[in-house]
Amino acid sequence: MRMRMLRRGGLIGLAATAALLAGTAPAWADAGDGTAKGATVDVKLLGADAVKAGPFASAQANSSPKNSFLGVKLNGVLSTGVINASAHRDEDSGEVDAAASIVGAKVDLLKALGAPISADVIEARCTATQQGQHGSAKLxxxxxxxxxxxxxxxxxNTELALGLAGVNIAKVVFNEQVRGEDGSLTVNAVHIRLLGGVLGSIGSGDVVLASATCGPAGLPIPMASGAGLWIGLGLLGAAAVPAALVVTRRRRLATATA
Incomplete structure (x- = not known):
């Protein structure tokens, strides 16, 4: 009888421990993630080879939270100074933030049309909290x-267009914000698009400068809280009662024998 009661108590104790561990485990089923990319180039200019490069200085909260690149030099397309990218998730709050910045950017794609683009600093940033997501761009x-x-x-989504003979052949979007089907928010500080296939086209493709993406914030569960805590405590109590009975019975037997 004693062995049966001890086994039962041990099994209940294991179940109680499992319940407590379930209460302490954070709910990271879809914890949220953040990524950042300094620059990405994918263009095809008329009379020239296609140029596809990047992303430069890519960072991800779940694996490589920081990254840097000394500079890019793609003749006739893009040159930059230092590029930095970072992405971070707060394990306590579940909040996510990501940022990318470029120093000394110069884009020559539109130079022939009188629109060389240059900037001392270009930055994109996004954050995801329990209240929602927010993105911004700084120039x-x-x-x-x-x-x-x-x-x-x-x-x-501030947009400027560049045309020739009344036809738009390129457009530049600043602080471009795109919502993904997975609930993420992507912020592109500068997105240059060449609109191929139209009169006067100089080519087709895209150049993205400083991009940050944030998924929804995670929802961590506090240590031993909620249902997991009360179930675990209840089971521990149930395990303690038969254990106490076994000890009491042992004492009584010992007294009777004496």
Whole structure:
């Protein structure tokens, strides 16, 4: 009888421990993630070979939270100084943030049309908290030539177009914000698009400068909280009662024998 009670108590104790561990395990089924990319080039200019390069300085919260690249030099397309990328997830709050920045960027794609693009600093950033997601872009020392002007902190999806003979052949989007089907938010500080297939086209493709993506924030469960805590405590209590009975019975037997 004693052995049966001890076995039962041991099994209940194991179940209680499992319940407590379930209560302490954080809910990272879809914990959220963040990525950042400094620059990506994928263009085909008329009369020239296709240029596909990057992403330069790629970072990811789940694997490589920081990355840097000394500089890019793609003749006739893009040159930069130092590129930095970072992505981070707070394990306690579940919050995610990602950022990418480029120093000394110069884009020559539109130079022949009077619109060389240059900037001292280009930055994209996104954050994801329990209240939602937010993205922003920062620009400093920007020169857009014939494209015109843009604010240092452009509104989301600010677009400037460049045309020839009344036909748009390129457009530049600042602080481009795109919502993914997975609930993520991507912020591209500068997205240059060449609109191939139209009159006067100089080529087709895209150049993205400073990009940050944030998935929804994670939802960590506090240590031993909620249902897991109460179930675990209840089972531990159930295990303690038969154990106490066994000890009491042993004492009584020992007294009777004496």
């Amino acid at each position: 400093a020392g920007v020169n857009l030539g014939a494209l015109g002007k843009v604010a240092a902190d452009p509104a989301p």
